[in-house]
Amino acid sequence: MAEGxxxxxxxxxxxxxxxxxxxxxxxxxxxxxxxxKDGDGNVIPRSIINRFTAEFNGESVIDVKMEPAMSxxxxxxxxATVPEAGDFKFTWYDDDGSVYEEVKSIAxx
Amino acid sequence: xxxxxxxxxxALLVAAPMLGMADEEAELVVNGEIxxxxxxxxPAHLEGALPEIMSGWRFRSDETQQTQMDxxxxxGMIFVxxxxxxxxxxxxxxxxxxxxxxxxxxxxxxxxxxxxxxNEEAGEVRTxxxxxxxxxxxxxxxxxxxxxxxxxxxxxxLISVQSRGMPVNVAIDGPAQSTWEQGKEMYYTxxxxxxxxxxxxxxxxxxxxIRADHLSQGQINGFPVYRLKNTKLxxxxxxxxxxxxxxxAETFSPxxxxxxxxxxxxxxxxxxxxxxxxxxxx
Numbered sequence: 001m002a003e004g005x006x007x008x009x010x011x012x013x014x015x016x017x018x019x020x021x022x023x024x025x026x027x028x029x030x031x032x033x034x035x036x037k038d039g040d041g042n043v044i045p046r047s048i049i050n051r052f053t054a055e056f057n058g059e060s061v062i063d064v065k066m067e068p069a070m071s072x073x074x075x076x077x078x079x080a081t082v083p084e085a086g087d088f089k090f091t092w093y094d095d096d097g098s099v100y101e102e103v104k105s106i107a108x109x
Numbered sequence: 110x111x112x113x114x115x116x117x118x119x120a121l122l123v124a125a126p127m128l129g130m131a132d133e134e135a136e137l138v139v140n141g142e143i144x145x146x147x148x149x150x151x152p153a154h155l156e157g158a159l160p161e162i163m164s165g166w167r168f169r170s171d172e173t174q175q176t177q178m179d180x181x182x183x184x185g186m187i188f189v190x191x192x193x194x195x196x197x198x199x200x201x202x203x204x205x206x207x208x209x210x211x212x213x214x215x216x217x218x219x220x221x222x223x224x225x226x227x228n229e230e231a232g233e234v235r236t237x238x239x240x241x242x243x244x245x246x247x248x249x250x251x252x253x254x255x256x257x258x259x260x261x262x263x264x265x266x267l268i269s270v271q272s273r274g275m276p277v278n279v280a281i282d283g284p285a286q287s288t289w290e291q292g293k294e295m296y297y298t299x300x301x302x303x304x305x306x307x308x309x310x311x312x313x314x315x316x317x318x319i320r321a322d323h324l325s326q327g328q329i330n331g332f333p334v335y336r337l338k339n340t341k342l343x344x345x346x347x348x349x350x351x352x353x354x355x356x357x358a359e360t361f362s363p364x365x366x367x368x369x370x371x372x373x374x375x376x377x378x379x380x381x382x383x384x385x386x387x388x389x390x391x
Contacts (some may be wrong), residue, residue, distance in 0.1 A: 006194075024179075024181040073184075
């Protein structure tokens with residue numbers, strides 16, 4: 001179980017209809033690869049965020065599968081076109097079954 | 110001014126903008142809203158020593174500067190998040206957290222700007238780190254943080270964030286004056302086999318190169334600072350120790366009375382610059 005996992009998201013509060021906006025997301029997570037050993041030579045079990053998705057009003061914007069080579073605190077920055085007012089929903093899936101969610105609303109105008 | 114002259118010469122030699130050369134006129138605005146003062150008139154006590162004071166941000170490359178302009182890009186903010194969790198976590202025999210007494214961390218607004226500060230009850234000048242450990246030991250009954258440890262620098266950063274953009278304004282008169290004088294004495298004392306004082310580099314030669322890097326004025330308004338070289342937050346005392354070590358001297362210990370005095374003096378040299386912590390440097 002990873003501790004101190006906190007998602008952070010930056011989405012503009014409003015945009016013009018059809019405007020391309022930049023979204024930044026970061027989740028603090030150790031992203032233990034499963035390749036390392038502790039001081040006694042035992043393998044430290046893998047514990048990573050293995051999937052990240054962003055949806056806008058239920059429509060998929062980005063869906064990322066992550067592998068153990070990802071570094072600590074995965075950071076994603078991507079562009080999205082905003083056709084209408086609505087909610088961006090961000091979801092991170094942890095190896096241990098935890099699901100972290102964050103929702104940001106965006107207005108038009 | 111040397112720094113200006115340097116960049117002017119560099120601009121003549123290389124027609125294209127120099128990579129890694131700080132843009133002298135750039136302004137630091139964090140998140141598009143917090144305007145920072147990174148260059149201003151020197152405080153009165155520096156008359157004759159420095160014409161104006163400049164944040165270390167001005168001496169960094171464009172890329173490093175930009176990293177500090179958005180909390181998302183600033184890796185130091187991850188430690189602030191960690192400290193926020195620690196702020197709300199009860200520890201020690203008293204079962205109290207920072208929040209038990211201080212409520213929201215927003216109540217710390219303005220604190221970073223005036224530290225190190227004279228503590229009347231203790232009869233000494235105290236740094237923010239000393240005050241944090243005093244709370245931990247005497248209010249919470251918890252183990253003190255290691256003075257330059259990750260938990261301490263993260264907590265200092267969290268408290269500093271509440272004062273971002275406010276001008277540094279440490280008191281140097283009254284009961285703090287003798288400590289300040291001691292710090293000033295140290296600043297101009299040559300240490301080590303290389304016989305270098307703080308002033309030799311940071312007052313006489315800021316803007317010039319030290320190996321592959323620009324010497325800054327050694328301002329500490331951005332501490333604790335996220336350094337790209339060790340990817341963590343660094344306290345001012347750890348930096349002092351590193352500098353004195355580089356003069357090939359035996360250093361003082363972080364948290365020692367000598368470094369507390371030096372921190373007060375160096376902080377006072379930045380009176381008027383904005384609290385930037387956690388800043389990003391190389």
